[in-house]
Amino acid sequence: MKFTIYQESRIGHRKSNQDRIAYCYSRDAVLLVLADGMGGHLHGEVAAQIAVQFITEAFQREARPLLVDPFMFLSKCLGNAHNAVLDYALERDLPDAPRTTCVACIIQDNIAYWAHAGDSRLYVIRNGQVFAQTRDHSRVQMMIDDGLITEEEALQHPGRNRVYSCLGGGTPPQVDFSRKTPLHAGDVLLLCSDGFWVPLGNDALAKGFSGADVMEMTPELMNRAETVAGPTGDNLSVIALTWEEGYGEAPTTRGSVETETMPLNAHTTQMEGMDKNRARETELTDEDIERAIEEIRNAILKYSK
Amino acid sequence: MPSQQINHPLPFGFQLDRYRIERQLSLGGFSIVYLAYDEDGTPVAIKEYLPNSLALRTEGQVTPVIPDENQASFRHGMKCFFEEGRALAHLNHPNVVRVLNFFRANETVYMVMQYERGRTLQEHIQKHKGDIREAFVRNVFTRLLNGLREVHTQKLLHLDIKPSNIYLRTDGNPVLLDFGAARQALNYNGPALKPMYTPGFAAPEQYKAPEEMGPWTDIYAVGASMYACLSGTSPQAADKRLEKDQVISATKRWDGKYSGHLLETIDWCMVLDHPERPKSVFALQKVLAERHHGIATNQPTWFQNLGQGLRSLIGR
Numbered sequence: 172m173k174f175t176i177y178q179e180s181r182i183g184h185r186k187s188n189q190d191r192i193a194y195c196y197s198r199d200a201v202l203l204v205l206a207d208g209m210g211g212h213l214h215g216e217v218a219a220q221i222a223v224q225f226i227t228e229a230f231q232r233e234a235r236p237l238l239v240d241p242f243m244f245l246s247k248c249l250g251n252a253h254n255a256v257l258d259y260a261l262e263r264d265l266p267d268a269p270r271t272t273c274v275a276c277i278i279q280d281n282i283a284y285w286a287h288a289g290d291s292r293l294y295v296i297r298n299g300q301v302f303a304q305t306r307d308h309s310r311v312q313m314m315i316d317d318g319l320i321t322e323e324e325a326l327q328h329p330g331r332n333r334v335y336s337c338l339g340g341g342t343p344p345q346v347d348f349s350r351k352t353p354l355h356a357g358d359v360l361l362l363c364s365d366g367f368w369v370p371l372g373n374d375a376l377a378k379g380f381s382g383a384d385v386m387e388m389t390p391e392l393m394n395r396a397e398t399v400a401g402p403t404g405d406n407l408s409v410i411a412l413t414w415e416e417g418y419g420e421a422p423t424t425r426g427s428v429e430t431e432t433m434p435l436n437a438h439t440t441q442m443e444g445m446d447k448n449r450a451r452e453t454e455l456t457d458e459d460i461e462r463a464i465e466e467i468r469n470a471i472l473k474y475s476k
Numbered sequence: 477m478p479s480q481q482i483n484h485p486l487p488f489g490f491q492l493d494r495y496r497i498e499r500q501l502s503l504g505g506f507s508i509v510y511l512a513y514d515e516d517g518t519p520v521a522i523k524e525y526l527p528n529s530l531a532l533r534t535e536g537q538v539t540p541v542i543p544d545e546n547q548a549s550f551r552h553g554m555k556c557f558f559e560e561g562r563a564l565a566h567l568n569h570p571n572v573v574r575v576l577n578f579f580r581a582n583e584t585v586y587m588v589m590q591y592e593r594g595r596t597l598q599e600h601i602q603k604h605k606g607d608i609r610e611a612f613v614r615n616v617f618t619r620l621l622n623g624l625r626e627v628h629t630q631k632l633l634h635l636d637i638k639p640s641n642i643y644l645r646t647d648g649n650p651v652l653l654d655f656g657a658a659r660q661a662l663n664y665n666g667p668a669l670k671p672m673y674t675p676g677f678a679a680p681e682q683y684k685a686p687e688e689m690g691p692w693t694d695i696y697a698v699g700a701s702m703y704a705c706l707s708g709t710s711p712q713a714a715d716k717r718l719e720k721d722q723v724i725s726a727t728k729r730w731d732g733k734y735s736g737h738l739l740e741t742i743d744w745c746m747v748l749d750h751p752e753r754p755k756s757v758f759a760l761q762k763v764l765a766e767r768h769h770g771i772a773t774n775q776p777t778w779f780q781n782l783g784q785g786l787r788s789l790i791g792r
Contacts, residue, residue: 455551455552455555460554460580463562464558467575470562470566471565471576471578474565474568475568475574
């Protein structure tokens with residue numbers, strides 16, 4: 172596989188960044204995942220973190236180096252991540268389960284597969300146009316579908332933030348799956364939270380990523396989104412990938428990733444927006460504590476002689 | 477949540493594992509230290525891991541309340557507490573406080589240390605303000621440096637050396653206490669556990685460039701502690717010194733009262749620019765020992781010799 176990838180998560184003008192993003196690849200498969208923890212709920216960033224970490228770990232376990240069935244993988248992962256969030260809330264006796272949106276994408280054998288819950292989006296941009304995109308699980312999206320409002324009106328709608336499907340909520344998420352989408356060389360896959368797509372709109376995204384280097388264009392568009400969003404701007408996160416093989420001529424891009432020489436069972440993983448919770452990854456378990464105490468006691472005994 | 481809470485100590489007579497609490501000895505940002513007695517009536521000092529900013533114990537409570545969002549940081553801090561325990565457990569040196577036991581209770585962890593009778597160097601300085609003899613300073617610090625060398629050998633920096641952390645046993649032998657800052661300042665920049673330092677004794681790099689900390693960082697604190705012995709008060713804080721250095725050099729301030737050799741050594745330890753300080757405890761000890769038995773009179777070549785000695789050490 173050959174591709175160029177850029178990801179970044181920014182806090183915007185919020186007190187905390189509840190977005191989490193990661194990508195991960197083996198020799199023959201790529202995972203992209205983005206979760207936007209829901210601010211109105213307790214521990215939104217915890218839900219987002221659990222979802223991203225859970226799905227990344229599953230990918231590392233199962234992509235050896237190909238996934239047997241990408242759709243089955245996505246279905247299982249999103250369902251299990253939902254349950255993992257609920258378990259977290261139960262264990263800690265939280266009054267309300269934390270919630271997060273989630274969009275995840277697999278690319279293998281030149282084909283993209285994706286699934287989502289909520290209003291974090293995936294776009295496939297081809298030849299300067301939106302070739303495919305996810306449909307938000309939101310009230311305003313339903314109103315658009317029913318012809319009650321236009322896309323432009325929806326961006327200004329006060330109920331824009333209300334989603335009816337997410338991981339960690341009281342009801343199991345409604346997860347939508349894509350078609351199997353063969354990729355062309357030069358296609359851009361874009362995963363983003365609403366803090367990115369709301370201020371910019373589809374046209375700006377499609378034009379911006381048309382023929383551009385994602386390494387340069389993504390931060391530039393993020394700057395623009397932050398400017399448009401102004402002083403109340405939401406967290407914004409983006410993973411942008413340019414596919415560089417498949418049908419047609421492959422553009423040469425600096426910094427692209429080639430996976431041909433990777434060992435069969437190796438994975439490369441990049442996570443963002445997790446700095447606040449980095450301690451979680453290395454959290455001490457009760458067994459670790461007992462082991463540490465045991466070790467110190469043994470050292471005391473040994474050295475007091 | 478208030479940024480600074482006050483944690484209540486365990487009450488008198490409280491049975492903690494096999495120890496009975498007598499009273500609180502000290503309260504720090506990360507822990508409470510108690511005097512307690514074991515079942516044989518031997519006094520011990522027990523340090524309880526209880527970071528103020530992360531856990532709260534109100535009056536009458538035993539188990540502290542740790543808000544959910546603080547759990548990860550609380551556990552991380554616990555790791556540092558283990559580091560301290562682990563490092564001290566491997567140290568068996570007469571000039572370093574001895575760890576006797578380590579256990580878990582009340583959702584947190586405890587470190588049991590040998591209780592020393594005596595008083596802190598801080599108390600000694602206050603009692604004998606302006607009347608501390610050179611022999612005393614040399615004696616205390618030469619022996620203390622033996623302990624500190626052992627600490628550094630274990631790849632541990634103390635990072636909070638100051639007169640109140642130096643204990644003088646009744647036999648006069650100093651003991652280095654409270655390794656609570658050790659390691660806590662290393663490897664972690666999390667928001668909840670800020671590295672702590674004591675103004676006046678903390679080296680400039682502790683404020684500005686923690687990645688540049690090394691044995692020389694503890695050496696700055698040793699120099700500042702010696703300075704405090706002579707002046708009776710803590711020297712100006714290093715961050716303030718960087719702005720406007722108001723510390724009068726020891727050589728100037730106590731010229732004629734103490735040997736030039738001791739005063740030069742103090743100034744050398746307290747140089748703001750860390751590469752100019754003694755590189756290791758050993759280097760410092762060597763210089764201290766050089767003249768330890770000598771008589772510090774006004775020999776004409778004395779300063780020249782020292783200057784060359786210093787230069788050769790710095791030059792390495």
